[in-house]
Amino acid sequence: MKTIIKAQNLARHFGNVQAVKDVSFSVPQGRCVGLLGPNGAGKTTTMRMIMGLTAPTSGSLDVFESDASKLNRDLRAKVGLVPQEDNLDPDLSVSENLHIYGRYFGLSKEYLATRVPELLGFMRLTDKADARVVMLSGGMKRRLVIARALIADPDLVILDEPTTGLDPQARLLIWQQLTALKRQGKTLLLTTHYMDEAQRLCDDIVIVDGGKVLDEGTPKDLIARHVPPHVFELQKPVDAKIIKQNNTSEDLGDSMLFFTEKPQAITKILKTDTPYLHRPANLEDVFLTLTGRSLREK
Amino acid sequence: MTTPVSSIRKSPSIVTPLAQPSFLNSVGAMWWRNLKVWMAHFWPSMTGSFAQPLLFLFAFGFGLGAVIDQMGNTSYLVYVLPGIVANAVFFQASFEGSISAFSRFHLQKTYNAILAAPVSLFEILVAEAVWAATKALVSGIAVLIVGLAIGAIPHPMMVIAVIPYIFLCCLSFATFSLFIMAYAKGYEFFSYFFTFWVTPAFLFCGVFFEVDRFPEWVQYIAWSIPMTQMIHVIRPMLIAPETLELSTATLYTVYVVVFGVVSLWLAHRQLSKRLFDK
Ligand SMILES: Nc1ncnc2c1ncn2[C@@H]1O[C@H](COP(=O)(O)OP(=O)(O)O)[C@@H](O)[C@H]1O
Numbered sequence: 001m002k003t004i005i006k007a008q009n010l011a012r013h014f015g016n017v018q019a020v021k022d023v024s025f026s027v028p029q030g031r032c033v034g035l036l037g038p039n040g041a042g043k044t045t046t047m048r049m050i051m052g053l054t055a056p057t058s059g060s061l062d063v064f065e066s067d068a069s070k071l072n073r074d075l076r077a078k079v080g081l082v083p084q085e086d087n088l089d090p091d092l093s094v095s096e097n098l099h100i101y102g103r104y105f106g107l108s109k110e111y112l113a114t115r116v117p118e119l120l121g122f123m124r125l126t127d128k129a130d131a132r133v134v135m136l137s138g139g140m141k142r143r144l145v146i147a148r149a150l151i152a153d154p155d156l157v158i159l160d161e162p163t164t165g166l167d168p169q170a171r172l173l174i175w176q177q178l179t180a181l182k183r184q185g186k187t188l189l190l191t192t193h194y195m196d197e198a199q200r201l202c203d204d205i206v207i208v209d210g211g212k213v214l215d216e217g218t219p220k221d222l223i224a225r226h227v228p229p230h231v232f233e234l235q236k237p238v239d240a241k242i243i244k245q246n247n248t249s250e251d252l253g254d255s256m257l258f259f260t261e262k263p264q265a266i267t268k269i270l271k272t273d274t275p276y277l278h279r280p281a282n283l284e285d286v287f288l289t290l291t292g293r294s295l296r297e298k
Numbered sequence: 299m300t301t302p303v304s305s306i307r308k309s310p311s312i313v314t315p316l317a318q319p320s321f322l323n324s325v326g327a328m329w330w331r332n333l334k335v336w337m338a339h340f341w342p343s344m345t346g347s348f349a350q351p352l353l354f355l356f357a358f359g360f361g362l363g364a365v366i367d368q369m370g371n372t373s374y375l376v377y378v379l380p381g382i383v384a385n386a387v388f389f390q391a392s393f394e395g396s397i398s399a400f401s402r403f404h405l406q407k408t409y410n411a412i413l414a415a416p417v418s419l420f421e422i423l424v425a426e427a428v429w430a431a432t433k434a435l436v437s438g439i440a441v442l443i444v445g446l447a448i449g450a451i452p453h454p455m456m457v458i459a460v461i462p463y464i465f466l467c468c469l470s471f472a473t474f475s476l477f478i479m480a481y482a483k484g485y486e487f488f489s490y491f492f493t494f495w496v497t498p499a500f501l502f503c504g505v506f507f508e509v510d511r512f513p514e515w516v517q518y519i520a521w522s523i524p525m526t527q528m529i530h531v532i533r534p535m536l537i538a539p540e541t542l543e544l545s546t547a548t549l550y551t552v553y554v555v556v557f558g559v560v561s562l563w564l565a566h567r568q569l570s571k572r573l574f575d576k
């Protein structure tokens with residue numbers, strides 16, 4: 001399988017700020033890879049380096065087997081970017097935004113005449129084709145930015161927080177359509193700080209924090225590697241027998257989390273009327289195990 | 299919610315895109331984008347492009363003309379018309395290259411959006427300059443047409459030669475504004491640009507009377523602003539072409555071109571620092 005993106009020991013600092021310290025990962029063709037990390041982890045900086053918009057301070061970064069900062073025009077045309085902040089043309093209509101963006105890729109009018117309606121349909125924006133961008137909701141703008149990134153039928157689509165700030169319905173639609181893109185064989189790289197989004201969409205996840213990769217792998221592998229498969233959340237006070245079992249536990253204040261291999265060991269101790277939550281371990285548990293639960297303010 | 303997932307054509311590259319990405323395509327695409335936005339604000343755009351320069355012509359041509367009457371051996375209206383043309387295009391090119399371009403760069407992040415497509419910053423800046431020059435030329439042509447209609451242009455055929463010359467000068471005015479814009483952090487910054495560049499041009503570059511009536515140090519300032527060179531080429535072209543010496547015209551034109559090229563280079567240098575986190 002071809003490697004579309006290969007980052008090795010990537011680093012970038014801005015003055016004294018080490019935005020990216022040491023990041024290595026690769027994105028194989030046709031996979032969806034997620035950079036999962038909190039705000040300030042260095043995700044956007046990594047994306048910008050891949051797009052050739054920011055130069056790495058050190059390390060190497062290849063996109064389509066060429067140096068990312070020296071991609072030629074043809075290779076650049078094969079990458080679609082959904083930036084973190086929407087930068088649509090607010091004074092123009094939805095379809096004009098797409099037509100104009102297509103011109104930057106040298107696409108012909110004939111091609112755009114079929115491509116634009118196709119993408120509007122794909123992103124459920126057909127009804128809004130003539131609406132000015134200023135009239136759109138946040139979710140619609142985001143869908144339009146995604147449609148715009150797809151205008152030249154890119155092989156690689158890079159999405160920086162595609163659903164941040166959107167309501168559940170809008171997120172769901174975007175997830176569905178990104179899944180459809182995956183099925184078409186497109187290579188996707190997305191950043192997110194939503195665990196559910198990463199778990200749902202990504203084949204491989206690279207967990208980043210403080211400009212470094214903490215671990216990477218499929219969601220399943222990551223969970224198996226870092227946390228026991230069963231999670232119980234119990235209200236305090238918790239029966240002392242459970243605490244003595246020596247499970248991995250975390251104090252959440254009013255309640256406690258217990259991670260265990262053997263759920264029966266806990267359930268048999270619990271009184272029948274004790275309210276509790278039993279769920280499989282998920283990425284969030286992995287993430288919090290790796291990065292700690294405390295609130296981090298900059 | 300179980301909306302069926304619609305599909306898009308798997309391999310639209312079968313439909314061969316006609317144009318290939320190229321320098322001209324990129325510049326043309328952004329020029330087209332600016333034109334579309336301009337058209338989206340049709341009435342304010344028309345007012346800015348036509349009404350404003352014609353108001354100037356009316357106020358200074360007829361207003362001042364009634365007081366001044368003669369300038370050398372031409373009527374004041376004839377004398378001032380090329381100045382009004384120059385001032386109109388200078389103002390338009392300067393405004394578009396500074397405040398309007400800054401809105402695209404800073405407020406709307408249009409440059410960031412375009413840089414994610416296979417377009418370079420150099421192409422963006424050339425497109426901005428060509429667009430600003432186009433918009434400026436529209437205002438200049440409006441004044442020239444009125445001038446022709448009222449018979450204030452003694453050599454009407456020279457208008458055909460003057461138009462491309464105006465366009466060339468506008469490119470230079472525009473790249474200088476882009477250079478200033480490249481350093482702006484906010485809109486307040488442009489008050490310096492308008493106070494120390496656009497307004498002095500209006501007052502000292504020979505729109506209303508000869509530059510040599512000013513004290514010498516003012517003349518130095520005037521001749522550093524390329525609008526002075528422009529006026530000293532287009533005024534004789536429209537009024538008395540036989541008095542324009544080729545060597546003088548060449549010298550002035552070289553100044554305008556060098557000024558524009560250096561400005562473009564400086565604008566590119568500063569904006570690449572800002573856009574590419576250098
Ligand atoms: N152009 C820049 N200049 C200075 N600091 C920056 C710049 N871009 C990012 N940073 C800093 O680098 C760190 C990582 O930022 P970013 O890559 O945007 O993280 P993320 O996208 O994961 O939230 C942050 O502390 C941010 O403030």
Ligand SMILES: [Mg+2]
Pocket residue numbers: 043044045084160
């Ligand atoms: Mg970010």
